[in-house]
Amino acid sequence: MSPPLEKSTRLGAGAVGLLTTSIFVLDLLTPLGWADWLLYFIPLVLTLQSPRDRDSYNFAAVVTLLAALGGYFSPRDIHPAVALMNRVLGLMVMWGVTWMIVRQKQARSQLVGARAAQAQAEAGREAAVAARELAEASATGAIHRESQAARELLLSNLRLDGIVQSAMDAIITSDDRMQILLFNEAAERMFQCQAREAIGESVDRFLPARFREAHRHHVEDFGRSRVTSRKMGQLGKVMGLRGNGEEFPVEAAISHIVVEGKTFYTVILRDITERLRAEEQLRGIEERSRLALEAGQLGAWEHDVATDLVQLDARAQAIYRCGTGVSLGAMMAFVHPDDLHALQELMTSTHRPDAPDARFTSECRMQYPDGEVRWMVVRAQAFFEGEGAGLRVTRVVGTTQDVTARKRVEHLIRQSEERYRRLVAVSPYGILVIRADRVIFANDQALKLFGAVKAEEIVGRSLFDLFHQDCHDAMRERASELLGGSQVTPMVEERIVKQDGLQMDVEVSSAGFSDEEGPAILVMLRDISERKRLQDRLRKTERIAELGTVASGMAHEIGTPMNVILGRAEYLMDRVADETVKRGLQTIVAQVERITRVMNQLLAFARRKPPERGPLVLREIIENSVEMFQERLAKNRVQVEMQLDEACPKVQADADQMNQVLINLIMNAIHAMPDGGQLRIGMAQADTMVKLTVADTGCGIPPEVIVRVFDPFFTTKEFGKGTGLGLTVVKGIIEEHHGSIAAESLEGKGTTFTILLPRSA
Amino acid sequence: MAEGKPTVLVVDDDGEMRSLLRDGLWSEGYVFREAQDGDEAFLSVLRAVPDLILTEIRLAAGGVDYINRLRAIVPNCPIVVMTAFGDEKVQVDVLRAGATAYFSKPVHLAELRSCVKQLLDAGRQAATKKVVVREGVR
Numbered sequence: 001m002s003p004p005l006e007k008s009t010r011l012g013a014g015a016v017g018l019l020t021t022s023i024f025v026l027d028l029l030t031p032l033g034w035a036d037w038l039l040y041f042i043p044l045v046l047t048l049q050s051p052r053d054r055d056s057y058n059f060a061a062v063v064t065l066l067a068a069l070g071g072y073f074s075p076r077d078i079h080p081a082v083a084l085m086n087r088v089l090g091l092m093v094m095w096g097v098t099w100m101i102v103r104q105k106q107a108r109s110q111l112v113g114a115r116a117a118q119a120q121a122e123a124g125r126e127a128a129v130a131a132r133e134l135a136e137a138s139a140t141g142a143i144h145r146e147s148q149a150a151r152e153l154l155l156s157n158l159r160l161d162g163i164v165q166s167a168m169d170a171i172i173t174s175d176d177r178m179q180i181l182l183f184n185e186a187a188e189r190m191f192q193c194q195a196r197e198a199i200g201e202s203v204d205r206f207l208p209a210r211f212r213e214a215h216r217h218h219v220e221d222f223g224r225s226r227v228t229s230r231k232m233g234q235l236g237k238v239m240g241l242r243g244n245g246e247e248f249p250v251e252a253a254i255s256h257i258v259v260e261g262k263t264f265y266t267v268i269l270r271d272i273t274e275r276l277r278a279e280e281q282l283r284g285i286e287e288r289s290r291l292a293l294e295a296g297q298l299g300a301w302e303h304d305v306a307t308d309l310v311q312l313d314a315r316a317q318a319i320y321r322c323g324t325g326v327s328l329g330a331m332m333a334f335v336h337p338d339d340l341h342a343l344q345e346l347m348t349s350t351h352r353p354d355a356p357d358a359r360f361t362s363e364c365r366m367q368y369p370d371g372e373v374r375w376m377v378v379r380a381q382a383f384f385e386g387e388g389a390g391l392r393v394t395r396v397v398g399t400t401q402d403v404t405a406r407k408r409v410e411h412l413i414r415q416s417e418e419r420y421r422r423l424v425a426v427s428p429y430g431i432l433v434i435r436a437d438r439v440i441f442a443n444d445q446a447l448k449l450f451g452a453v454k455a456e457e458i459v460g461r462s463l464f465d466l467f468h469q470d471c472h473d474a475m476r477e478r479a480s481e482l483l484g485g486s487q488v489t490p491m492v493e494e495r496i497v498k499q500d501g502l503q504m505d506v507e508v509s510s511a512g513f514s515d516e517e518g519p520a521i522l523v524m525l526r527d528i529s530e531r532k533r534l535q536d537r538l539r540k541t542e543r544i545a546e547l548g549t550v551a552s553g554m555a556h557e558i559g560t561p562m563n564v565i566l567g568r569a570e571y572l573m574d575r576v577a578d579e580t581v582k583r584g585l586q587t588i589v590a591q592v593e594r595i596t597r598v599m600n601q602l603l604a605f606a607r608r609k610p611p612e613r614g615p616l617v618l619r620e621i622i623e624n625s626v627e628m629f630q631e632r633l634a635k636n637r638v639q640v641e642m643q644l645d646e647a648c649p650k651v652q653a654d655a656d657q658m659n660q661v662l663i664n665l666i667m668n669a670i671h672a673m674p675d676g677g678q679l680r681i682g683m684a685q686a687d688t689m690v691k692l693t694v695a696d697t698g699c700g701i702p703p704e705v706i707v708r709v710f711d712p713f714f715t716t717k718e719f720g721k722g723t724g725l726g727l728t729v730v731k732g733i734i735e736e737h738h739g740s741i742a743a744e745s746l747e748g749k750g751t752t753f754t755i756l757l758p759r760s761a
Numbered sequence: 762m763a764e765g766k767p768t769v770l771v772v773d774d775d776g777e778m779r780s781l782l783r784d785g786l787w788s789e790g791y792v793f794r795e796a797q798d799g800d801e802a803f804l805s806v807l808r809a810v811p812d813l814i815l816t817e818i819r820l821a822a823g824g825v826d827y828i829n830r831l832r833a834i835v836p837n838c839p840i841v842v843m844t845a846f847g848d849e850k851v852q853v854d855v856l857r858a859g860a861t862a863y864f865s866k867p868v869h870l871a872e873l874r875s876c877v878k879q880l881l882d883a884g885r886q887a888a889t890k891k892v893v894v895r896e897g898v899r
Contacts, residue, residue, distance in 0.1 A: 556819050559845020560775045563867035567781040570870040603846055
């Protein structure tokens, strides 16, 4: 008790003593009949102010004694029996009043205590612990003052019980042997165990087995310590065990008191399963957003519009190379000057109240002082407060992502694309991309192959429109093969139909591939019509050569019989006079001569020696050849006009073969001009070639014939005159020399053969 | 050499051809001897040297060698060679081997006749040789 309180109490006690003594003296001095002893009520009432209820009763006892003494010694003016009865009645009243007042006082203090405890219990666990301590303290006090009424203990217990049972948290009290003495309703719910089952059991029952030993140690340590209460779990996780075997996390506070050498532990527990779950979820969300920022390499920032300060996270600080809590201007210090304005505009645009929740995504570059330039993607959203006209932007939240690597990859992809685009553009192959039998892409070369001018003429059309009908089955087969998984099909020859309806032989190779839009086929085409033509020609030439070889082998076998026929016809002709027979014999002779010519041509072809090509002055050959025909030219009244360029370079050719070519051409010219004409022979340089022209002013060759003049065994000459091999041989020779020959003719005007021969190096 | 009439040795493996030559040149009044192959011709020449030898070279025991050997034993007798569709190379080889004239079959009788006549006349007048080269039918 504090000294001031003690002092006042002492003062009160002194006053009461003085007053009581005065009343006693007065009572002694006054006659028995006077009821001045009733003045004892005054000090009695004063003692009722004492905090100790016992004082009142003690004083009442003193007053009874004094009243008895006073009655005994007072001068008797009335009958002592009457006075005794008065005094007994008065004292009984006094006792009654004292009892009532004390009772009332106690009830009031109980009521106040219960209310406070209730409030504390509701205030929370800490308060409950305090209340509990308070209750325990009062209980302890009660124990110590056992001499005071046991009723108080009972009341205290009731009060405590009320607190304990109404508490939201589980409260368990155990003794030092860990046997449960108290188990409240919240504990019943929490552990799913009735109090009557729990009381007397060991605390272990509500602990998972693995914690039991440690728990015991902790509790004993705690009991020995001088701390009276502590939050549990500071030394590790605390788990509870429900009646159904389920474990759950708890938050616990423990307190202990020692009563008569026995330690009592009181534990207040709260089931934090839900809270942990919520915390876990929150952590999960935080972790996810952190991971998202991390994975996206996103720097996050928040601009407070009112203060113009920006808070940046670590990555954003690294990106903007500034600290956090800087102004927007400072944050954008290293934004590339070219992008800065646009970015600022965007930032400002989000502030406009007519477009709340404005957000933007923008790319910009950062240009750091070291010259490094990096690409960023900035996404931001503005947040507003207020209503209607009062709507104001409060903050802009954004992320900034370094996309330099992506940009770089995009650039590389673009480059690569560009490369392939060019490759496709300049490819000598026609390239088509086909999806679902339709052309979705065609390069320039493909357009050229198909004779198209615009891509639209090809793109979008069915593949089957573009290829010849005969190829369709094979194409379908290949398409299904490619779409079925085979990567590349072997090269095949097919025939396309050009825009103008003409057909063209192409070589086709195709490959299957798949992209986002599904499987497709890449087709590469090459014009092989020229190669085909060459192959055809080669085949023909080979055929003639073969024929020549056969003819050569047959020559001897044929020669003698032919000679016999010829000779016999001539022999007979000299011996018959009959004209009819003579004519018949002449026919025989002519026919043998014809066969002989054919055979000689064939043999000439077959016996060709390998040409010995070297630098050759073509002019000399021409002049020699013309010289050989001088007589026949004159006979046929053919004038020769030669325009031979003196400066013309030598050609790379075989002299004999050139001779043969000229002889054939001059012979043809003579035959074309049976009634005379002009033979023009020209020679001049044409680029890397030497051009030789042999022209006549003869009858000319009709167009349908001129295309066939180089075909073997094709002749227009009258029966018996031509072999049909002359121009074939000429063409063969020229082509062997890597030259070319062409024939042009105008009917009635004449024919011109133009030969191009490579000049010698 | 027989009195007045020159002797011509005709060598060919084809009977019809020999027959034709005999008939074709008959009118000139020559004396004909025949052989079917090189060996036979050789024997015939060894027995009696003719005034002219008209021979194919694609024969059994024939070829350019055959002309060589023949020329060795008859240095002054004109040798006229005929062969079916012979080419220039054969012609050159044959003439170098000693043949006097060369014809490629089929040959016109008239041409042959005039050549033979010319050679025999020349042989009769002098021992001077004249090389006559003729092409066959063109």
